[in-house]
Amino acid sequence: MDDLAARRAAEALLAEHKANATFRSLKPPDKPATISDAYDIQQRYVALLQGAHGDTVGYKVGLTSAAMQKFCGIDHPIAGVVLARRVHRxxxxxxxxxxxxxxxxxxxxxxxxxxxxxxxxxCTAEMVAPHIDGVCAAVELVDDRGADYSNLDVLSLVADNSWNAGIVLSEFATTWPDLENVLGRAAKDHAAIGEGHGRDILGHPYNSVAWLATQLNSRGVGLKAGQTVMTGAVMKTVFPEADASYRFDLGGIGSVAVDVR
Structure with a gap:
């Protein structure tokens, strides 16, 4: 995608967020035609965000289940950028x-x-495994701006930083059990709301990291020491509609909590 079109699309996204506008597909002539176009726009959009939200400190991987990929009409995961001041404990x-x-x-x-x-x-899971020194329970904060999922343009979603709006992390564990079989349980105000295993993330969370490394490499970028990778959800997204406290317990690794107000 030419740089001018990517810049215009990025500026349009920033304006929509500032206006709290409902998510919609980007419009021609700036609408991405390919996944590469979408990441070109994302790169420009993230650059606009960095002044307020800080430098790149990691990435998110989304659509890591076959069901979600089918639902969104795409046959591979998607990536977004995590910025420093959007990381919460x-x-x-x-x-x-x-x-x-x-x-x-x-x-x-x-x-x-x-x-x-x-x-x-x-990249493969075996290639990225030696580069990982910590694992934690995490919650991604996504902002879909009330998107219409029956008419979802995934390329525009990717351009919109794959909807990442922040992350909440537990302390990192430096030793951990087999991630394929790790069970994660989510609760709202102490009542169970869902669960899933590490294998629900592309068969293993390291497969997600490997996919991300390959995607970044295709754009001349690599994963860097100290960065955090959100490997994907173990269960369906929850959309809070009222004040509540949420907790996610990851067996043998740790727990993360977030209050929504």
């Missing part, structure tokens, strides 16, 4: 009024210990 309070429509996604996050080399070949 467990126990944080977030306000629904700060989002078009707040969604919570209950996830496994990993910490990158050393730079993952940029290569010309697809």
């Amino acid at each position: 467990s126990g944080a309070t977030v306000r629904r009024a700060d989002f078009g429509r707040l969604g919570l996604e209950f996830e496994i996050a990993v910490r990158i210990a050393s730079d993952v080399p940029v290569t010309g070949v697809p």
